[in-house]
Amino acid sequence: MKDRQKKIHYEKTFDCVQCGYCLPACPTYESMKKETHSPRGRIHLIKQFAEGKVDIEALQEPIDKCLGCNACSTVCPTNVQYGKILEGAKQVLDEQKPKTKIQKVVEKLIFEQVFPSKAWMNTIGHASWFYQKSGLQTLGRMTGLTKAAPLHLEQFEQILPDLPSPVERMHRPKVVKTAGQRRAKVGFFTGCIMDSLFFGINAKTIDLLARAGADVVIPDGQTCCGALHAHSGKQGISKELAKKNIKAFEKAFEGEDVDYIVINAGGCGARLIEYGELFEDEPDWQERAEGFVARTKDISEVLVELDTLTFTKPVKEVVTYQSSCHMLNVQHVVEPPLRVLKSIPGIVYREMEGSERCCGSAGIYNILQFDESMKILDHKMDKVKMTGAHTLVTTNPGCLLQMKLGIKRECLEERMRAVHLVELLSEARPLGRPESEKDR
Numbered sequence: 001m002k003d004r005q006k007k008i009h010y011e012k013t014f015d016c017v018q019c020g021y022c023l024p025a026c027p028t029y030e031s032m033k034k035e036t037h038s039p040r041g042r043i044h045l046i047k048q049f050a051e052g053k054v055d056i057e058a059l060q061e062p063i064d065k066c067l068g069c070n071a072c073s074t075v076c077p078t079n080v081q082y083g084k085i086l087e088g089a090k091q092v093l094d095e096q097k098p099k100t101k102i103q104k105v106v107e108k109l110i111f112e113q114v115f116p117s118k119a120w121m122n123t124i125g126h127a128s129w130f131y132q133k134s135g136l137q138t139l140g141r142m143t144g145l146t147k148a149a150p151l152h153l154e155q156f157e158q159i160l161p162d163l164p165s166p167v168e169r170m171h172r173p174k175v176v177k178t179a180g181q182r183r184a185k186v187g188f189f190t191g192c193i194m195d196s197l198f199f200g201i202n203a204k205t206i207d208l209l210a211r212a213g214a215d216v217v218i219p220d221g222q223t224c225c226g227a228l229h230a231h232s233g234k235q236g237i238s239k240e241l242a243k244k245n246i247k248a249f250e251k252a253f254e255g256e257d258v259d260y261i262v263i264n265a266g267g268c269g270a271r272l273i274e275y276g277e278l279f280e281d282e283p284d285w286q287e288r289a290e291g292f293v294a295r296t297k298d299i300s301e302v303l304v305e306l307d308t309l310t311f312t313k314p315v316k317e318v319v320t321y322q323s324s325c326h327m328l329n330v331q332h333v334v335e336p337p338l339r340v341l342k343s344i345p346g347i348v349y350r351e352m353e354g355s356e357r358c359c360g361s362a363g364i365y366n367i368l369q370f371d372e373s374m375k376i377l378d379h380k381m382d383k384v385k386m387t388g389a390h391t392l393v394t395t396n397p398g399c400l401l402q403m404k405l406g407i408k409r410e411c412l413e414e415r416m417r418a419v420h421l422v423e424l425l426s427e428a429r430p431l432g433r434p435e436s437e438k439d440r
């Protein structure tokens with residue numbers, strides 16, 4: 001019982017005074033209208049489970065249906081660390097849940113082999129490119145074969161981004177130097193899925209940083225941030241991945257000053273900035289992790305701090321913005337993406353009602369909890385439509401795919417698109433400003 005309570009952060013559950021202030025902020029409480037599917041109800045259940053008063057079955061569904069969006073923590077007046085409690089509960093559930101041999105093998109393969117491996121991620125990227133370019137995609141759609149895919153993957157297949165060729169992927173340089181005056185040295189965190197399926201956005205991020213005056217290094221040996229593992233209850237593997245990333249960036253910058261470690265995905269950023277908290281029982285690693293965290297910033301924060309880009313091509317569109325929950329509620333990065341977005345000439349910015357609410361993507365929630373996710377997405381799309389926007393901007397790959405899916409479900413592809421912030425900034429033809437022109 002003591003071990004369970006430690007893992008669950010039992011002592012933190014007492015910070016919840018059951019006031020219910022978080023209920024209106026919770027998307028699953030809004031859509032399911034059940035106390036057990038609210039933050040307050042979940043914390044109460046987790047506490048009871050830690051005390052042995054309810055069994056695992058009572059906890060499983062409410063925890064599985066939680067998006068992990070952390071909107072509840074942001075509004076909580078007593079600063080309940082819901083994210084920590086949730087991760088602990090997921091770990092205990094994962095450890096205690098009965099699994100078949102096949103399930104164990106599949107989980108081991110996905111979490112320990114596929115996601116942490118650059119080779120696997122590149123292979124997925126190459127295979128997706130081949131699928132798109134060889135005619136297999138067209139054939140699959142024409143014959144209806146894609147409809148046979150499990151877990152509604154057929155819907156996600158339709159919004160797969162255009163992938164670069166293997167040649168392009170394998171020839172990305174490891175260092176990109178700025179053509180102008182050097183104002184910073186940065187390490188770029190590529191991510192796993194981001195580098196596999198959104199390679200083009202990573203390439204644009206590197207280009208933007210170089211244009212803004214940064215020398216960009218892409219360290220070898222970096223791996224998945226570990227967010228997916230932590231959200232699936234695999235805390236041990238997540239911690240190992242954190243160590244690998246810290247080591248990779250230390251090695252790449254041995255003896256050199258690095259100004260920033262840059263990320264362009266809200267979900268990864270939220271995990272990276274929590275690395276320090278993972279090593280409370282390993283002081284050496286904690287110090288190294290804190291050094292890593294101190295430099296870690298989202299691309300929008302770095303562009304605002306450098307303040308060196310000017311955009312030369314107007315984007316004459318009505319634009320709205322959907323926040324990434326993890327960027328908003330964990331990284332607490334609010335203003336920088338809006339500031340760089342609004343600096344693009346020609347755009348008309350329209351704020352979306354409830355833009356801070358989760359879109360229902362939440363890692364792989366939209367695959368595992370498809371029906372709940374689509375309810376949340378449909379509600380989100382009502383708000384998107386009210387803005388009259390042509391372009392919907394996000395800052396996380398999961399949100400981007402979910403928004404593309406929302407546009408497709410609403411048959412709005414003719415008049416609306418979803419893009420990553422970096423893509424829109426690149427369209428506006430950014431140029432570095434000489435030092436003498438800054439602050440004009």
Ligand code: SF4
Nearest residue numbers: 016017019020022076
């Ligand atoms: S989590 Fe915070 S806001 Fe929600 S019921 Fe508990 S104390 Fe109140």
Ligand code: SF4
Nearest residue numbers: 026066067069070072
């Ligand atoms: S993390 Fe999000 S979905 Fe889960 S309880 Fe908090 S607000 Fe609700």
